[in-house]
């Protein structure tokens with residue numbers, strides 16, 4: 001077993017352990033992937049101050065994100081099909097998150113259903129809603145999330161149309177692996193993954209199958225998913241969801257000051273500054289570069305969390321210094337889960353905690369609540 005000391009180590013191991021089609025599904029951006037690359041690269045442009053002569057023996061990393069206690073200013077992003085990266089993946093990440101003390105967001109497009117995940121954990125989870133043409137199905141998802149005491153509703157705004165990822169098309173991405181020679185050879189090198197998948201009861205999209213109209217099996221689900229992406233999603237829908245959901249309502253995928261103002265005017269509790277990890281609008285700004293504009297426009301009215309490109313404790317520090325209250329982790333969590341399951345996700349959180357603590361200390365800071373733009377310099 002290789003020694004894991006950073007997120008990049010998880011990525012390398014993940015690549016070895018999970019079928020190529022699913023690695024490519026996660027490790028890709030849309031079209032030219034320029035935004036996908038900028039998300040990580042732009043973090044490096046923020047130089048962290050180095051301070052000395054300050055007592056740093058007591059460093060506080062804990063915070064609250066959308067009303068929920070978080071041991072680190074971190075929560076897990078909604079990621080579809082986690083259960084294909086590692087058997088029962090959603091349950092494993094939710095368990096690791098609960099044990100460590102950070103929030104977990106379950107995607108609409110999960111393999112394990114929200115009932116499965118809520119039944120396997122005691123801390124409340126957040127539920128992410130994809131708005132689909134069948135609005136009755138959306139309202140039913142909200143009712144189910146309420147019945148399970150989910151503690152926040154995260155509505156994804158940046159997928160009214162699908163950004164194309166070339167690799168998924170070339171790989172013929174599907175949760176049913178086609179028995180081509182290439183796939184058989186690939187699977188032969190990932191026997192542990194295949195064995196776990198063969199044994200798990202969680203094999204299809206648990207939130208959808210048996211709940212959406214006319215979706216009873218995988219074939220009908222694939223047709224349904226392709227047809228249900230809804231280009232008519234507008235702010236009016238948010239007013240409806242606001243009436244249906246009385247807990248924290250958070251909009252994900254806000255990358256424009258004008259949109260941030262509309263969201264704040266609608267009375268949402270929070271926004272996630274996110275470009276979907278570079279999977280939607282290719283050519284858009286990185287999240288970290290655009291974040292200060294949104295903080296300046298609405299930071300006094302809504303809580304702001306950011307994601308896209310966070311790969312280290314140093315990145316978490318940079319995001320907080322740029323005005324975010326916390327960060328969501330997408331791929332970093334996928335790498336850790338795919339590489340080492342639940343233990344990997346726990347190790348990931350431990351690594352990030354240590355990196356953030358060290359970065360805080362060497363910057364002469366003792367509380368994450370005190371970070372501001374004086375802690376970083378633009379190069």
Ligand SMILES: Cc1cc2nc3c(=O)[nH]c(=O)nc-3n(C[C@H](O)[C@H](O)[C@H](O)COP(=O)(O)O)c2cc1C
Pocket residue numbers: 025026027039077078079080107108109128156252274275276277278279307308309310328329330331332334
């Ligand atoms: C494989 C994968 C699947 C994703 N699925 C969803 C999803 O179901 N719902 C959603 O709102 N965002 C989804 N996202 C976007 C993430 O929530 C998050 O915005 C993004 O991963 C952040 O960028 P990062 O991966 O660089 O951390 C997905 C991202 C990846 C990589």
